Amino acid sequence: MPRSPSHGDPIVALATPPGVGALAVIRTSGSGVVDLLAPLFPGDPPLPAWQPRRMMLREMVFRGEVLDQVMAVRFAAPASYTGEDMVEIFTHGGWTVPRRVLHALLEAGFREARPGEFTLRAVLHGKMDPVQAQAVHELVVSGSEEGARLALRRLSGEDSREYAAIREALLGLLMEMEAQIDFPDDVPAVEPEVFHERLEHALREVERVLEEGERGRRWVESHQVILVGPPNAGKSTLFNAIIGEERAIVTEIPGTTRDILRERVIFEGIPLTFLDTAGLRATPDPVEAEGIRRVQAHLDEADLVLFVASPDTPHEEAWEVFRTWNFRGPVVWIWNKTDQYDPPASVPGAVPVVSLSAREGTGLEDLARTLREVLLIQPPKRVLSERDLLRFRAARTRLQEAHGRLAAGQPLEVVALVVREAVREMEELLGIEDLSEAVLDEIFSHFCIGK
Numbered sequence: 001m002p003r004s005p006s007h008g009d010p011i012v013a014l015a016t017p018p019g020v021g022a023l024a025v026i027r028t029s030g031s032g033v034v035d036l037l038a039p040l041f042p043g044d045p046p047l048p049a050w051q052p053r054r055m056m057l058r059e060m061v062f063r064g065e066v067l068d069q070v071m072a073v074r075f076a077a078p079a080s081y082t083g084e085d086m087v088e089i090f091t092h093g094g095w096t097v098p099r100r101v102l103h104a105l106l107e108a109g110f111r112e113a114r115p116g117e118f119t120l121r122a123v124l125h126g127k128m129d130p131v132q133a134q135a136v137h138e139l140v141v142s143g144s145e146e147g148a149r150l151a152l153r154r155l156s157g158e159d160s161r162e163y164a165a166i167r168e169a170l171l172g173l174l175m176e177m178e179a180q181i182d183f184p185d186d187v188p189a190v191e192p193e194v195f196h197e198r199l200e201h202a203l204r205e206v207e208r209v210l211e212e213g214e215r216g217r218r219w220v221e222s223h224q225v226i227l228v229g230p231p232n233a234g235k236s237t238l239f240n241a242i243i244g245e246e247r248a249i250v251t252e253i254p255g256t257t258r259d260i261l262r263e264r265v266i267f268e269g270i271p272l273t274f275l276d277t278a279g280l281r282a283t284p285d286p287v288e289a290e291g292i293r294r295v296q297a298h299l300d301e302a303d304l305v306l307f308v309a310s311p312d313t314p315h316e317e318a319w320e321v322f323r324t325w326n327f328r329g330p331v332v333w334i335w336n337k338t339d340q341y342d343p344p345a346s347v348p349g350a351v352p353v354v355s356l357s358a359r360e361g362t363g364l365e366d367l368a369r370t371l372r373e374v375l376l377i378q379p380p381k382r383v384l385s386e387r388d389l390l391r392f393r394a395a396r397t398r399l400q401e402a403h404g405r406l407a408a409g410q411p412l413e414v415v416a417l418v419v420r421e422a423v424r425e426m427e428e429l430l431g432i433e434d435l436s437e438a439v440l441d442e443i444f445s446h447f448c449i450g451k
């Protein structure tokens with residue numbers, strides 16, 4: 001897979017966030033880094049003689065001035081993150097020292113790295129494929145344990161191997177189709193049903209990965225939890241209690257909340273987006289009615305519904321509202337205002353029940369536990385990046401098309417062309433095809449500098 005033996009120009013970047021801290025890491029990579037840096041590390045042995053991957057404690061000196069006392073380590077190509085010669089320097093942290101070292105390096109002949117340029121070089125030198133490269137970014141920005149675990153799995157290459165197997169299977173199928181087309185007399189004839197079955201199998205594989213990946217994507221981007229229920233049940237009070245600030249307006253006048261409020265929080269380690277909505281009831285007020293209409297649109301997207309009820313609405317009536325809305329997907333029933341009454345232990349229908357007082361803030365741990373249980377029923381198996389989702393969706397479309405054409409009795413030549421396009425999508429996904437500038441841009445544009 002390494003496609004470019006040439007090594008890049010020497011680049012440098014601060015790999016840790018700027019600011020006060022014990023240490024900062026400055027990363028360099030490219031051809032000539034050792035020669036460029038050698039004069040800055042006086043002492044014995046000189047930098048070119050340092051044993052690779054071995055930490056050295058040194059003073060860094062530039063134009064007669066001591067910049068800092070640092071730890072530094074040299075990596076010799078190709079055994080480095082980028083596959084190039086690299087030197088990583090651990091300076092003291094803070095606003096001054098790392099910047100001084102960085103400036104010295106720029107003057108010594110380094111160029112400041114662009115966002116994601118280290119990882120880009122790792123891809124160009126075959127150290128990782130684009131699927132893994134995107135996992136690097138996701139690992140760094142991930143806001144939850146689960147998200148980090150999935151990103152690490154992808155970084156390990158486990159997912160790539162699975163995608164490579166799908167591509168191999170498709171390629172094998174394509175080869176056999178082409179053999180039928182090109183050498184019909186030399187190879188044993190294959191019935192269309194056999195191709196049909198194998199196409200279907202490949203399609204199912206792609207669909208499975210897509211389904212899991214889309215679920216994982218939603219997980220990383222946080223599940224949507226929507227608060228609904230009769231007016232005055234305390235939805236807005238609960239919303240404020242969960243996000244920990246007075247965001248929604250709370251009043252004793254029913255029908256106060258009309259717009260949808262949306263807040264993202266990490267609730268018990270799960271990234272969740274909570275939506276506060278207008279109360280569900282029949283209303284003559286057109287503004288409130290519009291609010292209720294919008295709830296429907298958001299209900300369809302939500303991963304979980306919290307149905308909030310309280311003694312303000314008779315139980316039978318609350319149950320009627322609940323039934324009328326006929327929520328699809330998981331629902332948790334919440335009895336609010338338990339500081340005022342003892343709620344029934346269960347509700348009609350097999351819905352998990354949580355009793356709490358939003359105003360007093362009691363029962364929130366129960367809610368957290370229930371959310372965790374309900375949302376974790378099937379933890380995601382994988383995450384696909386937006387880019388990889390697009391490739392898989394394109395592959396699915398191609399396979400569906402090929403399948404349809406074969407079923408319609410179209411010539412194998414036509415079917416094979418479409419299968420080839422599906423193979424190409426998988427190859428672009430894995431970086432087996434030469435990656436165009438545009439593809440690389442798409443992957444690395446949102447990286448941080450130093451990655």
Ligand SMILES: Nc1nc2c(ncn2[C@@H]2O[C@H](COP(=O)(O)OP(=O)(O)O)[C@@H](O)[C@H]2O)c(=O)[nH]1
Pocket residue numbers: 230231232233234235236237238249250251252254255256257279336337338339340356357358359360
């Ligand atoms: N006693 C009690 N009152 C509450 C509780 N939660 C909300 N309320 C009150 O119920 C009224 C309606 O609350 P609000 O959050 O605006 O309800 P919403 O219409 O469902 O958004 C307000 O007067 C709140 O102070 C609670 O846990 N206990």
Ligand SMILES: [Mg+2]
Pocket residue numbers: 235236237248249256257277278279
């Ligand atoms: Mg409200």
